Amino acid sequence: MKQRWSKKIRPIIEPVRDSATLKKTLELFDKNEFICYLISNPQVGTAKFFNERRFDWQLKAVSSVKNAEIVIQENPFEAGLYVFNTHSPRKLEQANFSQEVLSVIPDQGRFRILEIPNKILLREAFQTRKSVADYGEKEDDFYSDEHLYLESASNGFSDYTIEGSHYFDKGGPSRAIALHISYFDAYLNLRVRHFVSDSNENAQDQKGKFFEALEKLTTWYYRNQDQLLLTLGLAELLNYQETQKFPGLGTIKKWTLAHHLELIGAFLEQGDHWQKGW
Template sequence: MESFYNNNRKIAVIQNSSVADYEGFKDADISEIKSKDNFIPALVLEGSDNESLSDYSNVNKMAIVGEKSDFNDSSLIDDNTYLVIEPNNRSAVRKLRNSTDLLVEMHDQFNKQDRNVDYLSKTDELFSTEHLYYKEDGYYGFSDYSIIGSDYSSAGFAAKAVAIHLVYFDENDELRVHHFVSDSNDNIQNPALKAHEALEKLIKFVSNPSFDKTKNDSEALREFEELYKIDKYSGLGYIKKLSIKHHFEIMGRYLDKD
C-alpha cells in the first residue's frame, strides 16, 4: 500500500472479505494511508444487507458485484464509485450499468486445471483480449483474477507436479499464458527439485529471442532468474507471487502507454 502511495497509484482493497480471516489494517501508519485520495475502499456486495459504501469518506469507492450477487440498488452507486461487475450477471448489468461511468468488467480468464500435471496437455494458451476491446464494449476498465482464478482456497496441499504460470503479450498484444510444469511428477517428494525443473523451463522460454522483452520484461522475471541462478527454493507461495507481480508489471506498463 505504501508503495502505491509513494508512486501515486490508486489501490483498492476489499474491506469485507468473506473467504478468509481479515479484519483490515489497524495500526496508525496504515490508517493514514487509507485516508489518502489514492486509497479506494472496496466492498463485495451480495444483497440488500451490505455494509454501506457511504460509511467511507474516500474520494473514490469500489463496489464488486459477482456473477451470483443479488445486489441491484443503483441508488448506492454514484459517479465516484468504481462498479466492478461480472457481465454474466445480466440482471445486475441491466440495473446498474447506467449508475456510474466507472464501469469495470470482471472475468475469470484463467483456465484452471484440476491437477498441475494436466497443464502439460496444453502448455500455452490464450489468457485474455479484454484489454484490447473493453472500451468498445462500453466499459471504463477490465479486471480478472490473474493466474489464481476465481476459486479461492486458503489451504495448500502437496502436489506431484509443480506448475509455474507466466502471462505475456504476443506479437498482436493479446495476453497469453504459458505453463511450465516439472518433470519428476511420480510422487510428492522433493518439491524443491520440481520447482527447479519448472523454473528451468521458464528461463529457457524467456531467454528465447522470440520472447519480446520490450513488452514482457519485469522485475519479477529478474527475480525468477536470480532464483534459478542461485538454485534457491523459496516456496511455491513465493513463486506464485512472482507470477502475479509479473502480470501486474507488464499490464501496468501497457496501460501507461495507452
Template sequence: MYHPYFRGKQFELITIREMAPLLAHAGFVPIIEPVRESLGGLERTLRAICEAGGRAIVIVNPHHGDHGDDGANISALLRDKLIGNNKISAGILLRGNTSFEDAKTCFIAHEDHNPTFVHSGFNEPKALAQYLGDNLATSTHVFVSNPADTLYRRHFNSSTRILVQDGFERRKNADYAKNSPEKFSELHVTYGDLGMAGFGDFLIVGDVYSEGGGPAYAVAIHLTYIDPDNDNVMFIYHFVSTTNDTPTDPAGKFKQALDKLVEKLDSGNSKLHETTAIREFRELHAKQHFPGLGYVKKLSMKHHIETLAAYLA
C-alpha cells in the first residue's frame, strides 16, 4: 500500500514514532534512509513500529548523510537488535553508481533481514533479475522513479512492485504563495493501473536532501488534501507568511501563515481533512504559540499520512 519515504532526521523519526499505531493499522510501510550518525533515535523508532505491529524498510547503504560512505552500523543494528524480526526489512539502495556486484554483495549480507530493493538510477536491472531467478517472485522492489520507466520495471514484473514519486516542488518559501494550491499527486489513485502493488512519496519534504538551512525569510505551512470533485487527485496548499524580506521573527511569520490556514479552514471550502494535526494547528492558533519550525513540519507530515489513511480506509 502506501510507503512514505523519510530521511532519518529528528522530526522525521518522531513523526514515525507518533504515527506508528496508525501506520500499522492502515498497512502503511515507511521507508527510512538513516542520515544521522547516532542510531538511537532510529532504534527507538523501529521498536515503536514493531510494538504497534507495523512494518518498515531501513536503507542499509544510504546515499545521504553520515552513513553515506559506510552503512556498517546500520547493518549491525539490524543484526544485533532486530535479528529474526521479519517486520523490519533491509532496504538495498540501488543508485546509478551501484554495480551489480555491489548489489549482489549487499543482498547476500542481508538475506536474513527480509531485503527490499530500492531502485533509484540503477543501470543493471536485467542482471539483477536474472540473479534472483526463482526468488524474483517473492522479492519486493521499490522504484523511486517516474511512471515512464516501464521497460526498466518490466524486468521485475513477477515481483511485488512499489512506485515512489516526489510530488513536492522545492522552492524558496516566499515563492510558494504564487502557486497555492497546486497538484501534488494522483499516484494514490492510479498505482494499480500502473501494475504496482503500492505507492509512495516524500511527503511534504521532497526528495532533496539538505543538512538544514539558514534563517527563514518566509515561513510556509504545507498541507495536502484530496479533492473528490477532481477525480480524487491530491493537491497541496502553501500557507506563506506575508513578511519575507528579513530573516527575523520566525514566530511572527508563523502566526501570519497560521492565520491564513485558519481563515481557509473556517471558510468551509478548504477540503482539508480534519486530522489530529489540523486540530493541533487550530490549538496553536488559539494559544498564539510558536512551537518551532521542525514541529510545524512534523504536523504537516502527520496530516499527510492521516489524509491518505482516511482516503484509503
C-alpha cells in the first residue's frame, strides 16, 4: 500500500450505510498512517438514520482518520475539514474557522467569496452520460488540467474521481458495461477513455458484455503501454482477460477507481515522471 498510495491523496468519505467494510477501511488508513476525512453528518444513504451502529467507526483522539462535516444549517463546527454543497447556507455568521481548517467548496461564485480560510475547489470533472451505452458515442473525454495550474499558495484540488456528484443506491444488471480509464496525454492533461460493450440490446450476459469492453481496453493498453502507467487497478483488470474471470460490477468499479487514485498520486509524487511509476 505504501508503494501504491501517495500521502498527498486524501479521500473524503461520506458513510452511506452501516458497513463492516467501512470500519475495516478506516482501520487500514489509520494503521498505515494515511490521512482520510470521515464525514460525521452524512446527508445521503441510510447511515444518517442510525443512532447506534453495529460497526462503530468512532474516531480516536490521535488518528490519521480526521473528522469532517458537511456544512448545513446546524453544525458543531468541530472538524478539520468542511464540505460545502448546493444546500449549504450562504452566510456563516456562527462559524469560526481556524486557520488550520480546510474548506472544500463547489466551483460557484457564491462560495468563492466566502471569507473562510484554505478554500479548495471541488469540480465535477467526469462527463456523465444519460446511459452507459452513450459513452460509446464519444470514447475519449477531457477530464482536468487543474493539477497543472495550481497557485503556489494553493491547498490542493478535488473532484469526484471517475464518478459524478449524483448519489444513487441502486444496482443490478446493466444493458451496457463501460470501463472508464483515466490517463495523462502528451501535455499532461488528464483524460478519460471509455471502453463500452457492444451487445447492448438487453441486460443478458453481463460476463459477455464485460469481456467485450475489456478486449477494447486490452488492445488500447498494449498499443500505448509505453505512455501509460500500469497501476495495480489496471493490472488487475487486464489480468481478467487472461483468466477469463468475471469479477462482478462492484469489483470492476473498485479497480477502475484504484487505478485513478494511484495515477493521480504518481503524478503528485513524481511530476512529469508519472509514466515510469514511483
